Amino acid sequence: MNKITRILFEVRKHYKFKWVKRSFEDVIVQTILSQHTSDKNSLKAFENLKKRFKNYNELLSEKDSELEKTIRNAGLSKIKTKRIKKALKELKKIDLKKLSKENSLKIQKELTKIHGVGPKTAAIAVMFGLGKQAIPVDTHVFRVSKRLGIAKGKTPAKVQEELEKKIPEKFKALLHISLIDIGRTVCKPRNPRCSKCILRKNCEYYKNVFNSLNF
Structure with missing residues (x-):
């Protein structure tokens, strides 16, 4: 049994993934808002946006300054306003029904052609907007997967x-x-709580720390 198989074996004992259908546009917009800020701030900005605009057509017709004011909680409001508007305009040109029939990686590749949509945003959109398999890598997934050695x-x-x-x-x-949950709760950037981690037996970082203590 290789390392990834062992990790998946442990993960399946403790976690379950249930897909909750969401608007594809909502996923793209919320992910852009989440760039370089906390979940709390991006969620507040998204809630403000949904309250302020009836739909995305109304949002696109408004002045940039109005959207900037609405999403200021997320930070970088000028940049994110331009990215959101550009992404929504470009999404209108895409036949999502047709594209959704393709495999996950091909859809992600197409989505990264949209201004402001990088690999992580594309993967999140595919996973939560279309219900397809993907593995978006944020700071938590990046840190934990590197420490695990996968x-x-x-x-x-x-x-x-x-x-x-x-x-x-x-x-x-x-x-x-x-990996997001593990990164948030135990495998933190500083002082990771390795003894509480369900994956410690398969973790390169833990092995190195354990060996350095000369047990």
Whole structure:
């Protein structure tokens, strides 16, 4: 049994992934808002946006300054306003019904052609907007997968590319949510709580720390 198989075995005992259908546009917009800010701030900005505008057509017809004011909680409001508007305009040109019939990686590749949509945003949109398997790599997934030793890439995009190839298709979304939770609760940037981690027996970082203590 290789390392990834052992990790998935443990993950499946503790986590379950349940897809909740969401608007594809909502997923794209919320993910853009989440860039370079906390979940709390991006969620507040998204809630403000949904309250302020009846639909995305109304949002597109408003002045940039109005959207900037509405999403200021998320930070970088000028940049995110331009990205959101450009992404929504470009999405209108895409036949999502037709595109959704393609495999996950092909859809992600097409979505990254949209201004402001990088690999992580594309993977999140595919996973939560279309209900397909993907493994978006945020700061938590990046850190945990590197510590586990299942990825070597120096950037989240490179790690995502690695994991897309290594992880069995049907377990990608499950691994994504589990690594995020582990990263938030135990495998923190500083002072990780290794003794509480369900994956410590399969973790390179833990082995190195354990060996350095000369037990």
